[in-house]
Amino acid sequence: MSNTQAAMTHPQTVITADEEVPAIRIVREFNASRDKVYRAHTDPEILVKWLGPRSVEMEVGFWDCRTGGSYRYLHHRDGDDGAEEYAFHGCFHEVRPDRLVQTFTYEGYPDGVSLETMILEELDGGRTRLTINSIVESFETRDMILASGMETGVVEGYEQLDELLVEAGA
Amino acid sequence: MSPQQAMAEQLSQVFAALADPIRRDIVARLAVDDATVTELAEPYDVSLQAVSKHLKVLGEAGLVSRTRDAQRRPVHLEAEVFDLATKWLERYRRQAEERYRRLDEILAAMPDIDKESGEES
Numbered sequence: 318m319s320n321t322q323a324a325m326t327h328p329q330t331v332i333t334a335d336e337e338v339p340a341i342r343i344v345r346e347f348n349a350s351r352d353k354v355y356r357a358h359t360d361p362e363i364l365v366k367w368l369g370p371r372s373v374e375m376e377v378g379f380w381d382c383r384t385g386g387s388y389r390y391l392h393h394r395d396g397d398d399g400a401e402e403y404a405f406h407g408c409f410h411e412v413r414p415d416r417l418v419q420t421f422t423y424e425g426y427p428d429g430v431s432l433e434t435m436i437l438e439e440l441d442g443g444r445t446r447l448t449i450n451s452i453v454e455s456f457e458t459r460d461m462i463l464a465s466g467m468e469t470g471v472v473e474g475y476e477q478l479d480e481l482l483v484e485a486g487a
Numbered sequence: 488m489s490p491q492q493a494m495a496e497q498l499s500q501v502f503a504a505l506a507d508p509i510r511r512d513i514v515a516r517l518a519v520d521d522a523t524v525t526e527l528a529e530p531y532d533v534s535l536q537a538v539s540k541h542l543k544v545l546g547e548a549g550l551v552s553r554t555r556d557a558q559r560r561p562v563h564l565e566a567e568v569f570d571l572a573t574k575w576l577e578r579y580r581r582q583a584e585e586r587y588r589r590l591d592e593i594l595a596a597m598p599d600i601d602k603e604s605g606e607e608s
Contacts, residue, residue: 332579363593367586
């Protein structure tokens with residue numbers, strides 16, 4: 318397939334803000350088997366290595382990853398006014414290699430909860446497509462989420478991109 | 488209200504304004520050129536009043552403006568505000584992309600598990 322080459326270098330994340338319901342959809346493909354992508358989402362030792370932004374250290378409080386289980390984790394960061402801590406928790410509603418459904422709450426805004434449905438699809442060539450649908454209670458909350466975390470990222474992202482390019486020998 | 492909340496509020500208004508198919512169509516047409524309310528209403532099977540209502544929503548979101556003094560009072564698209572919504576979504580997308588580049592690295596280094604062994608420490 319002609320687009321395979323481009324996809325092999327960097328599969329790009331696609332984000333959609335739904336117009337009808339307060340939802341965010343994320344689609345991303347990975348050059349790895351579904352089993353690996355699934356493990357990276359369910360094994361806390363792997364998860365802490367990639368989930369949080371680089372500027373935070375992720376600490377798992379508890380992690381009972383099974384249908385009906387629950388989790389809590391924290392992000393630690395050295396802010397301008399000392400150490401900052403952000404806590405998140407939720408329940409695992411459904412845990413299957415092809416489907417992970419969980420709730421997610423930022424404890425700084427305990428009334429807010431999103432329902433996250435992750436679909437893991439096996440593609441040709443040992444690749445995997447991840448589709449995440451996150452739905453919240455209102456458009457206002459959804460748009461706050463879209464607007465949040467703007468302070469993190471851009472610089473970090475380019476640093477990491479540089480590292481990746483060095484590793485790739487480009 | 489923090490600047491971030493204010494921006495989130497504006498973004499909410501922009502997304503809400505763009506949630507309606509007629510309003511999206513109006514924005515698409517105004518991207519080509521300014522137009523009067525009558526001109527904008529032409530292709531739709533709705534009253535001028537209904538179109539005015541749509542324009543009010545777009546106006547409150549800062550997406551369109553109307554010249555007060557000109558007789559025709561054409562409607563003008565505020566492209567900067569329209570771009571803002573796109574930029575925010577792009578920023579969010581970039582963050583997700585950074586996260587998944589980290590995951591790419593980890594997946595690449597992950598050994599294949601022999602299902603029979605089932606030994607994980």
